[in-house]
Amino acid sequence: MRPESTAPARGEPTTALQIVRRNFTDVAVASVRTFGRTVELAVEALRGGFGDIVARRFPWREMLHQAWYLITVTALPAILMAVPFGVVVSVQVGNLIHQLGADSLIGAAGGLGVIQQGAPIATGLLLGGAGASAIASDLGARTVREEIDALRVMGINPVQRLVIPRVAAMVLVAPLLNVLIIFVGIVAGYFVAIGAQNVTPGSYWATFGAFTVLTDVWISLAKAVLFGFLVVIVACQRGLEARGGPRGVADGVNAAVVLSVASIIVVNLLITQVVTMFFPMRVA
Structure with a gap:
């Protein structure tokens, strides 16, 4: 009786290095493909949203409900x-x-810290935690229940029906949330400065107004809108691609939150560098 061959099949890795290399290559290729699908979803959502507004068939009711x-x-x-x-x-x-x-500069430092970095990052993290998880779980549950496939069978575009209202709602809520965080953060810092650090109210607001310009506020709002858009696109993409029942939905929610937070941190770093180059700090 001929003994069975123990040699590896053709095409299979034979060493640990080859196994690691193959796994790394598979992960890298899958990541690039996922990024491409996410960009494609973002482009389709933007094009479809503007088209629906022009054609006067935008789902305002659904958008307001999601907002x-x-x-x-x-x-x-x-x-x-x-x-x-x-x-x-x-x-x-x-x-x-x-x-x-230089105690009088506390107002300027606190205001700039909250407006330029604190408020948009906090907005993105909140939307990435609460908003992304809710959107990803909702769309993921619809996907595993085959509701998304049913919409396609009926000739309804899931992106137009489900994604676009959520994108519009997130883009609407993000700057509002950013303004709320700016207001509460500055007021909290003000009371701490005058109560615990012996700063006079006049000097606090004088330095705050001298160093904080309107451009800082607009940049903060723009960052909040961009972070909200990134969060909702990632959440929708992970929800629409959920597979494998409840476990797949949970994995999609987890991936949506992690990817949202990571993308916000990276994009904020890039924006900060660009803003520092073109809009250096100046006294109003």
């Missing part, structure tokens, strides 16, 4: 996050400035 839901799940956490953030910025920066003998 209200996002507000209900993010407004209170935004306030709870903005208060300690404004306090931490005021305390940390205030201690450093106090050692330099």
Whole structure:
């Protein structure tokens, strides 16, 4: 009786290095393909949204319903996050400035920290945590229940019916949430400065107005809108591609939150570098 051959089949890796290389290549290729599908979904959503507005068939009711839901799940956490953030910025920066003998600059440092970095990042993280998980779980559940396939069978585009209203709602809610965080964070920092750091109200608001210009606010709002768009596109893409029942939905939600947060951090770094180059800090 001929003994069975133990040699590896043709095309299979024979060493640990080849196995690692194949797995790394598969992950890299899959990541590039996923990124391509995400970009394609974003382009389709933008094109379809503008087309629906021009054709006067945009689903305003669904958009407002989704926007209200996002507000209900993010407004209170935004306030709870903005208060300690404004306090931490005021305390940390205030201690450093106090050692330099420039206590009057606490208002400028706290205001710039909240407006330029704190508010848009907090907005993105809140939308990425609460908003992305809700959208990904909703679309993922519809996908595993084959509702998305049923829409396609009936000739209804899932992107036009489900994705576009959620994109519009997220883009609408993001700047509103950003303004709320700016207001609460600055007010919290103000009370800490005048109550615990012996800064006069006049000097606080004078330096705040001298160093914070309207351009900073517009950049903060633009960053919030961009972060919201990234979050909703990633969440929709992961939800529409959920597979494998409830486990697949859970994996899609987890991936949506992680990818949203990671993309926000990376994009914020790039935007900060570009803004610093073209809009350096200046006194109003």
